[in-house]
Amino acid sequence: MRVLGIDPGLTRCGLGVVDGNVGRALTMVAVDTVRTPPDLPLAQRLLAIEGAVAAWVERFEPDAVAIERVFSQHNVRTVMGTAQASGVALVVAARHEVPVALHTPSEVKAAVTGNGRADKSQVAAMVTRLLRLTEAPRPADAADALALAICHIWRGGAQSRLEAAVLRHTITQPASRGVAR
Amino acid sequence: MRVLGIDPGLTRCGLGVVDGNVGRALTMVAVDTVRTPPDLPLAQRLLAIEGAVAAWVERFEPDAVAIERVFSQHNVRTVMGTAQASGVALVVAARHEVPVALHTPSEVKAAVTGNGRADKSQVAAMVTRLLRLTEAPRPADAADALALAICHIWRGGAQSRLEAAVLRHTITQPASRGVAR
Incomplete structure (x- = not known):
């Protein structure tokens, strides 16, 4: 299966595509970091990120997208973006x-490392080894995006198979309720 | 000017369109609440919200969109959504x-009320009075969306004129940097 990993962020958004299956070798297909300038209005920055993600989905046609789950306990200054x-x-x-x-x-x-509290350098080192790269992907957001894709492949895509099943049985656009006058 | 106010939320997203200008009477054009079921996958809920907002922008052609600024200090359970x-x-x-x-x-x-710490019922009461409605818009998210639109009209749209100027002088899709292999 092919997975697009996304480490979301306004200033740097990591994108990484990995091919692989449980118990098989992994192959890196692409890695990049989308940057948007802090002086651009927020809506424009988000539009640029949308454009980049859409371009990657269309170009690499992943079987699944894996995104880092954001918690409000994280860095308060950047967590909203x-x-x-x-x-x-x-x-x-x-x-x-x-x-x-x-x-x-x-x-x-x-x-990726066997340790849920591993630091960024350990994650980058394992990503480099698992994908047989000659050097660690930089910046850390790029390595994190690849790690997300690897994590998704190794977790067997169970969650994504579940969501695909839900998707098939769901009306894609639930009607809004209320009255427009 | 016509403003679309949006009170963002996953379970209930308030939408309200108001026509008006500083020092003139205000008119409500439309109000609604988009609801997405909690058992739908997150991506599908967001897609439904996107569809509803896009439909309103296309239908009512607002001169500006006013959205509530979200803070991470708010309700931690729902703030990410x-x-x-x-x-x-x-x-x-x-x-x-x-x-x-x-x-x-x-x-x-x-x-809307002259008091930055007003409660929801005061906001709803003032929205009802300012728009000369026969009853308060329900739920509170609908009233909040209208209040956002009124706030934007009364603040003179200075921020949106600024953003429009920036928009005109900005490349809409900043190039991503990095290497796709």
């Missing part, structure tokens, strides 16, 4: 009918 | 090239 970027990525996946799963940072660290 | 919904609304506005402004809850309360 991160949550907004993740919302935009979720909508792009849904619009392209690609199953999407959220993984917590500890799930990703545990999957 | 609220931030994701606001991110989706921001992208819809940007995609339609409608200037967008964020107003804090206290700014909205102060604009």
Whole structure:
């Protein structure tokens, strides 16, 4: 299966595509970091992130999208922008009918390094080894996006199969309720 | 000017359209609440919200969109979904090239009631009076969306004129940096 991992963020949004299956070797297909300038209005920054994610989904046609689950306990200064970027990525996946799963940072660290509290350098080192790269992907957001994709492949895509099943049985646009006058 | 106010939320997203100008009477054009079921996958809920906001922007052609600014100090249980919904609304506005402004809850309360710490019932009562409605819009999210639109009109749309100017001088899709292999 092919997974697009997304480490959401306004200033840097990591994107990484990995091919692989449980118990098989993993292959990196692409990695990149989308940057949006802090002096651009927020709506424009989110639109740029949407455009980049949509372009990757269309270009690499992943079987699933794996996005980091954002918690409000994280860095308070940046968490709102991160949550907004993740919302935009979720909508792009849904619009392209690609199953999407959220993984917590500890799930990703545990999957890739065996330790849910591993630091960024350990994650980057394991990603480099698992994908047989000659050097660690930089910046950390790029390595984190690849780690998300690996985590999703190794967790067997169970969550995404579940969501795909729900998707097939759900009306995609639930009607709004209320009165427009 | 015509303003679409949006009170973002996953379970209930308030939408309200108001026509008016500083020092003139205000007119309600439309009000509604978009609801998405909690058992739907997050990506599908956000897609439904995107669809509803896009439909309103296309139908009512607002001169500006006013969205409540979300803070991480708010209700921790729901704040992530609220931030994701606001991110989706921001992208819809940007995609339609409608200037967008964020107003804090206290700014909205102060604009509508004169008191930045007014409670929900005071806001609803003032919205009802200012728009000469026969009864208060329900639920509170609908009244809050109208209050956001009124706040934006009364603040003179200065922020949205600024953003429109920035928009005109900005490349809409900043190039991503990095290497796709």
